[in-house]
Amino acid sequence: ELMKNFKITAVEDGKEYWISRAVTVSVFLFIKDKDQLYILANKRGSGAADFQGLWNCPCGYLDWDETAKEAACREVFEECGVKINPKMLTLHNVITDPTENRQNVTLRFCGMINKSRLKFSKPEGGEENEVSEVALIPFHEISKYKWAFGHDEIIQTIYLDEFY
Numbered sequence: 001e002l003m004k005n006f007k008i009t010a011v012e013d014g015k016e017y018w019i020s021r022a023v024t025v026s027v028f029l030f031i032k033d034k035d036q037l038y039i040l041a042n043k044r045g046s047g048a049a050d051f052q053g054l055w056n057c058p059c060g061y062l063d064w065d066e067t068a069k070e071a072a073c074r075e076v077f078e079e080c081g082v083k084i085n086p087k088m089l090t091l092h093n094v095i096t097d098p099t100e101n102r103q104n105v106t107l108r109f110c111g112m113i114n115k116s117r118l119k120f121s122k123p124e125g126g127e128e129n130e131v132s133e134v135a136l137i138p139f140h141e142i143s144k145y146k147w148a149f150g151h152d153e154i155i156q157t158i159y160l161d162e163f164y
Contacts, residue, residue: 043134
């Protein structure tokens with residue numbers, strides 16, 4: 001059978017690189033505030049690659065020379081303006097089905113944090129206009145929002161698997 005990965009040579013330095021499936025990370029951060037539960041989410045803006053106007057939890061591609069948890073924390077900051085400690089994240093599952101998400105391999109992380117420890121700043125470093133809004137969405141209102149990537153169902157599943 002023919003190998004489906006392929007080699008390219010960089011024009012800049014002549015180095016050879018293998019091209020194969022990409023790795024993405026997604027972060028499902030649950031926020032506790034007294035007896036309320038929220039999920040950190042953002043609305044995809046005009047600069048997002050797809051699903052503009054829909055909500056999602058922070059997600060994106062693993063960059064060169066970074067760990068998966070570093071990528072997860074970077075995406076949370078770039079899209080929502082929240083700095084989190086990688087130690088607070090747990091790998092929930094890994095999705096490798098080539099029929100899903102443009103054949104990306106997706107690492108889904110989750111965490112729980114008290115709202116009092118959450119500090120928002122201006123998101124930095126993402127694509128221009130990638131995000132149009134950031135919100136703490138009440139857990140019981142998730143179904144009232146339109147979600148990209150099936151994140152509404154994933155939020156429910158992760159909550160039941162990890163925290164219920």
